[in-house]
Amino acid sequence: MNPYRLYLITDRKGYESTTQMLYAIEQAIIGGVSIVQYREKNLTAREMFHEAKKLRELTLNYKIPLIINDRVDLAISVEADGVHVGQDDLPIESVRQMIGNKIIGISTHNIQEAIEAEKKGADYIGVGTIFPTNSKKDITKIIGIDGFNEITSSVSIPCVAIGGITHKHMSTIIKSGGVGVAVVSAILGEYDSKIAAERFDIR
Numbered sequence: 001m002n003p004y005r006l007y008l009i010t011d012r013k014g015y016e017s018t019t020q021m022l023y024a025i026e027q028a029i030i031g032g033v034s035i036v037q038y039r040e041k042n043l044t045a046r047e048m049f050h051e052a053k054k055l056r057e058l059t060l061n062y063k064i065p066l067i068i069n070d071r072v073d074l075a076i077s078v079e080a081d082g083v084h085v086g087q088d089d090l091p092i093e094s095v096r097q098m099i100g101n102k103i104i105g106i107s108t109h110n111i112q113e114a115i116e117a118e119k120k121g122a123d124y125i126g127v128g129t130i131f132p133t134n135s136k137k138d139i140t141k142i143i144g145i146d147g148f149n150e151i152t153s154s155v156s157i158p159c160v161a162i163g164g165i166t167h168k169h170m171s172t173i174i175k176s177g178g179v180g181v182a183v184v185s186a187i188l189g190e191y192d193s194k195i196a197a198e199r200f201d202i203r
Contacts, residue, residue: 001034003065004124004160005180006200008033010055011188012040018051022058024193029062031197033187034180037084039069052078067105072098084126087113092120107162109141114151114159124158126182127151130173131164133185145176152177167199 008028015021025036036059038052052068056078059066067082068075072095075083082103083095095104108114108125117125129142142163143151152159161173162182173181181200190196 002158002179003035004158005034006032006197007035007037007160007162007180007182008187008197009037009039009069009162009182009184011184012042014189018054021188022054024188025055026058026062027192027194028187028197029058029064031187031194032201033064033197035065035067037067037069037182038074038080045074048074049077052080056080065103067103075099075102082123092117092122096121105160108151109143110147111151111154114155118155118157122157124160124179125151125155126162127159127178128161128182129163130161131169133164145172148173148178149176167196170200 010025012021036055038055040048043051052074056066065081067084068080069084070089072083072090076099082105083099084105085095086107092104092106103123105124105126106117106122108117108127114125127148130144130148132142148161158179159177160180160182161178165181165183166186170181187193187196
């Protein structure tokens with residue numbers, strides 16, 4: 001089974017509580033989400049720990065991987081399956097020393113970064129930004145499907161497309177060499193996250 005097919009990144013916007021957010025994530029998992037990344041920038045470390053711990057219990061219950069964004073210490077503390085880092089975060093080699101054989105993903109934006117990620121031992125790469133998106137404000141370049149295809153053709157590790165992805169793009173991404181798509185608002189920004197996730201099934 002391909003764990004990266006429908007990669008959900010968490011977003012607390014629109015939810016009044018952790019309970020509400022976890023319910024939406026659970027419904028999305030039922031709808032077909034195959035992996036969850038916990039990404040949170042606005043809580044304290046302690047709040048993040050308690051929230052991620054509950055999410056860890058949820059993902060274990062459904063037997064899907066939990067990835068923690070940026071925070072290696074948090075990933076270790078909640079016994080997550082791996083970490084996703086950016087180009088300005090800790091080097092992959094250092095992350096590997098800390099988490100052993102757990103999953104390491106890294107965000108890449110061009111062929112050079114992708115090749116370097118593979119060389120350094122990343123397990124998968126998040127490739128983007130594919131299309132304009134409101135989920136991240138610090139976007140510097142849109143690479144489009146052509147840029148994505150160039151990157152997938154340059155490496156052999158799994159490539160996950162991210163940035164402005166909707167269910168309408170799923171087939172194109174797979175045909176362009178991607179193993180899956182990473183989404184935020186296309187699932188968690190919808191009224192019914194289960195139905196939103198189900199729309200990505202192209203089998």
